[in-house]
Amino acid sequence: MENNDCKFKINFRRLFVIICLVFISIFSNNKSFGQTHDSIKTYRLQEVEVYDKMPLKTHNTEQISLQYYISTDILNRKKEESVSNLLKQVQGIDIRQRGQFSTQTDISFRGGNFDQTAVYLNGINFTDPQTGHYSLNIPVSSNIISGIEVFKNTSQCLFGSPSFSGIINILTEPDSVSNLSLSTTIGMYGLLKSGIELNLLSKNTSHLLYFDYERSDGYVENTDFKNFNAFYYGNYLTKIGKFESQLAFLSRDYGANGFYSLRFPNQHDSIQTVIASVKYINKAKVKIIPSLYYRYQQDCYQLIKGQAREKNNFHQSQMAGINLLSYFYSIVGKTAFTADYKIENIYSTGLGLLLNEPVSIKREDNIFYKYAYTRQYYGLGLNQSYTNKWVDVNLAFNLMNNTDNKNIFYYLPSLNFAYKIPCNLGEKYKLEQNIYVLAGKNMRMPTFTDLFYHTGDILGNDKLKPEEALTFELGYNYNVINNKSKKNIFDGQICVFQRYGKNMIDYIKAENDSLWRCVNHTKVNTTGIEVSTGFYPQEIFNPSFFITNINVSYAYIIADKPADNFLSRYVLDYLQHKVSFNLTHKVISNLLVNYSVIFKSREGKYLNKDRNYENYPNYTLLDLGIQYKYRNWDFHLNINNVFNVPYFDIGGLTQPGFWIMGGVKYKINLKK
Template identity: 30%
Template sequence: MLYADRISLPFSEASRSLEIIRAEEIAKFPARDVAGILQYATGVDIRQRGPHGVQSDIGIRGGGFEQTLILINGLKMTDPQTGHHIMNLPISPENIERIEIIKGPAARIYGQNAFAGVVNIITKTPDELKGSVNVSAGQNQLLGLGVEMTLPGKKNNQYLSLNRNVSEGYRYNTDYDITNFMYQNQFALFGAETSLLAAYTEREFGANGFYSSPASRDQYEEIQTSIIGLQSKILSGSWIIKPKIYWRRNQDEYIFIRSNPSIYRNLHIGNNIGAELNTSYLSEFGITGIGVEIRREHLESSNLGENSRNLASAYLEQRLEYGDFTFTPGVSFQYYSDFGPKFFYGADASYNLSRNFMVYANAGTTYRVPSYTDRFYVDPVNEGNPDLKPETALTYEIGIKKLGRTGNIQVAAFKRIGSDMIDWTRDTIMSPKWTPINLNRVPVNGFEAIISSNLGYITGVPVLGYQRLTYTYIDAKVEDNDAFESRYLLENLKHQFAYLGSFNAKYFYVNVTYRYYDRVNLDDYQLLDLRIDKKFNKFKVFLDVNNVLDADYKETNLVPMPGRWAVIGANFRIY
């Protein structure tokens, strides 16, 4: 089942483009963080300024970093300051049960920021007693240490994880120190399945060229992000009721000259406090989803000032089934205290040609309100625009899914017509400052395909693993734009191709990933990554080599990414 708050459906029955990355697949990736895992997903664009989860932005299907919603067990990681912070995730790869990626408009389901898609990270809830230690070491003085413990019981299942990774960096002032902590407890409360999640990440890193310009080599940043949430699932006759409350806090300290903070320093502290009540009702007419949400967003900032706003929303959707045909219309109402009310409409439809073969289509409206950085940020080279309007878009998608025991095929074509899209622009003749404006019309057309197969036998040798090929094409443009220079809007991937192969080489496993990227504003590049691992009775050893071909590349127009980087490690089960 998808971990949906509204109408929960099996993956095979969802009438939209979905991708699920499971724990067994994550274990094959040579990745040390969530951003590294998502780099292998179809249509997902990760733009890193530093390796191993230091600082990264995410986009889906040509969307920007403000247009993707990140969830942890359904808890929203939105940030009122800027979308640059939504990937400050207090989660390590070892904590993840699966990652669900919903592509296309999801504002009617999840609200603002679900403009181009949603990523929902589901953490592990082990039910067996287990303790393990992870250690790793590698080039650039990389060291990693992690501890996991599970404490199952008759009345609750507890999970605790602590991870720390440090490195001196691959060039001047790119050192980092990242600590992730997570605690989860599943228990029964008044007869309801209840889950408590508390997680925290602390990141300290040199930010050589991350912002401003490549010449700004001495920048430094410290980030602390925490999330705590309590949610339940109540079964009552034909009703499923899911209440939840949560609090997310993000603190960001930016220093322009690391050795002399007095020259220029920003400190931002953002808090989101929210509550949701999501329900579904099964009747002879199908499944009805009803829910409400309230949230308060507050920011205290040395640059942006003190700002607060309130959100209230409600939704209604109905899934109808007529034999092999399904139709799910829905409507959502959202009210932001600083932008007023807004309605969103959409519908999903599908038809099963056979038991495992579906054709589907969906359409919907979506939006994104400006962040406080968009509206109020000021420094020597940037000036916000308090008069910005929310972004809106209408999106269409058609696709097919063919799922089977030996492999899967998914193909989709999509179109998004954006209005009042926000981008930071400048005219170097009239003004040297970057300023955000609303652009009239930004159409995005695209196509994606996923083909995966489970491997059986090669020349008589059993092969445990699989192969997967993915491809995404995106054509985006800005109409009626007189701006001289654009910072963010047209930096999407035009072509994105990836191959993942997992092979059993008798005494060990070999996992190979190849990726090709053609970004519209940068040179194209190819990356080859490798993981080799060997399992023993109570421990596993591995070797990761990222960027085997030592390619020179950038994922943004500012920061050169690392060359070849090798890491060795082991996981020991202590009980």
């Protein structure tokens, strides 16, 4: 690894200015673009409808790797929920919260760790290069989310960038009419959240603008937080095609009681993030879709809140990239080409290689970034999709390279195959069934924290190799559909997958050692089974039937590695059993009640405050949500952890007990 200089920061600033100029040009036009209802394509996948918002997902074969879609219907039953709370019921996803309301959340998928799940916003990869702890720092809430897609790790045919465990793609879309919404929520522990949402549409443009602020005194000492989100998303239709742009800012300031070590209850973290992107979609038959994206983040971590400023950890990370997707249709199906370039950089008081000359930290007197690191990624992809009455097939091939391993090219193929078994059940209903096989090879580069972190009892390792994995999956899914409404009556799936991991990155320690050391495991193999089913009575009885939905899912995972008598901090600390149950019913017209039950059983051990090792206890939680709609008013009441069950997802870090909150949202349509 070679030393780093400061030229990279200047290039990033130029790129950010270019993006801002694009946004200004979009705002300068008064015309509006609105998507017509006829242009929306609907796919059937398990219990929900999948809407084709992005042009790259216009082929049925590419739906094979889509595991779940959180639809607008589900979001309407989850008022004022954070992204982490929306995802925690999803089969295969492990949400581990340190701070509530997505203040600090680790997200894992199918037995992977929090660094192995990629997070996208409207199809743009904004995964944090510094640490997966910050990847879910996305400045949106359920108020403006139009859907959340959960993709398996054979989905490189969609985005051009492989993901080690899976992809979470959060979608937003302006409303179909211009309107203004105001919302507020209050609750226990001094919780207050207020938001404002503005949707503006005319002929050729549509804009979504959103702000919110939330704060709490915390459920125990030093778990208080203050969060602020600002988000813009816009569409602009021209004679030559469509432009999509987004610009967002996020601020998190929170007490971090025991977040990273139970020995330090007075930790504190402060984070500011900026993300931006612009995408162009042409009108020609041969689609060309370039995207330009940027992410900036700075944070200040205090091991002891209020300590001398020079003792704090300061970081400034930046990421920028260009992605190109091109595709066309022919007699052999859909042929697509992808190209991806990304550059990542960090300036830090502790992460990276020693700088020749320290760089001063803005607004800090006599404190300097002494370390920095820069790396670049290159990727090319080619995939072919074919579909007919009986089969859906997608074959993708990606080639990846990076400046950390200049002489090594990673060949990452994937195959998605589904055999369709249609079956008519009379005039009213039909049964759609698929038997599918998935296979794919993936890799992940270590984060900057993995490489360089040397603080307290954790030691990084700048000699780490990239993780690699080969995944296979066999499954069956079905949908019983109402022919009139085109909606599901029943749906479900069962699948088994096997992941063979090589050079898996983990922090390990011997029982008599005081340090967690970052290493590559020789190999770690993971086996999983997933079963789910859903029932939607209103589609078989009538729309006024009191039960809206019943969903049940179960996921089982087991991982193994060669015995070495070391304790694992992440790789073998995974959710082994997860059972989810969800039911929504009407009480009276426009009054809905939602019950969410989740059971978790976790493998692995944690180090308690007395420095002894304990197994993770099992727990079951019940959350209750009540929603009432009256004209332009939406009222909601949420009760989390109804039975006040003591639990934690990260060793010894106690999560809130009974927590009640409620609020109101008012929407007014604006005159044209």
